[in-house]
Amino acid sequence: SQQGEEDPQALSIQEGENATMNCSYKTSINNLQWYRQNSGRGLVHLILIRSNEREKHSGRLRVTLDTSKKSSSLLITASRAADTASYFCATLNNNDMRFGAGTRLTVKP
Amino acid sequence: SQTIHQWPATLVQPVGSPLSLECTVEGTSNPNLYWYRQAAGRGLQLLFYSVGIGQISSEVPQNLSASRPQDRQFILSSKKLLLSDSGFYLCAWSEWGRAGNQPQHFGDGTRLSIL
Numbered sequence: 001s002q003q004g005e006e007d008p009q010a011l012s013i014q015e016g017e018n019a020t021m022n023c024s025y026k027t028s029i030n031n032l033q034w035y036r037q038n039s040g041r042g043l044v045h046l047i048l049i050r051s052n053e054r055e056k057h058s059g060r061l062r063v064t065l066d067t068s069k070k071s072s073s074l075l076i077t078a079s080r081a082a083d084t085a086s087y088f089c090a091t092l093n094n095n096d097m098r099f100g101a102g103t104r105l106t107v108k109p
Numbered sequence: 110s111q112t113i114h115q116w117p118a119t120l121v122q123p124v125g126s127p128l129s130l131e132c133t134v135e136g137t138s139n140p141n142l143y144w145y146r147q148a149a150g151r152g153l154q155l156l157f158y159s160v161g162i163g164q165i166s167s168e169v170p171q172n173l174s175a176s177r178p179q180d181r182q183f184i185l186s187s188k189k190l191l192l193s194d195s196g197f198y199l200c201a202w203s204e205w206g207r208a209g210n211q212p213q214h215f216g217d218g219t220r221l222s223i224l
Contacts, residue, residue, distance in 0.1 A: 040197075
């Protein structure tokens with residue numbers, strides 16, 4: 001069964017705008033990871049944030065984690081058409097890793 | 110650098126036929142290995158994971174089995190495919206250690222269609 005739930009299910013923006021995707025989960029976690037998937041391809045790891053961390057950055061990506069609200073957000077700044085993909089959060093609780101259903105991001109040129 | 114190979118990319122099989130999907134990893138030793146299934150427009154469902162040769166953990170009861178005959182080889186099998194086995198199958202690896210504490214690296218997947 002899935003643990004994380006991404007919101008929104010689909011997001012369409014113009015190139016240059018920022019994209020924010022959210023992930024909510026139900027149980028305590030050890031870490032939370034964000035992945036990207038281009039259509040028909042495997043997933044690519046973006047960022048791992050541990051339960052004792054609140055924010056991490058990687059290039060144009062910013063991830064926040066609020067364990068009190070059991071939620072995380074992924075912000076992509078200055079989006080590009082090449083950012084078009086599905087984005088998934090995955091939570092780890094002990095040895096149990098669960099993926100959400102993903103947010104489908106479309107960036108229009 | 111590490112690479113993961115998964116094949117075939119697409120497969121069309123009749124109901125009741127056997128299945129063998131293979132995944133190999135290069136450039137690392139003793140990786141954790143994973144098989145996932147992804148339904149259209151959905152997230153990933155973990156099917157099997159392995160922390161070493163011959164060590165397989167199954168997450169859900171199903172028509173599939175997995176084997177790890179070599180350190181960097183992971184095979185997904187079925188004796189008789191069902192229509193419900195259709196989907197996108199992904200193999201992944203992570204560094205040895207507690208599963209999930211390291212990023213997972215995915216192959217390009219196999220699109221399996223059962224007719």
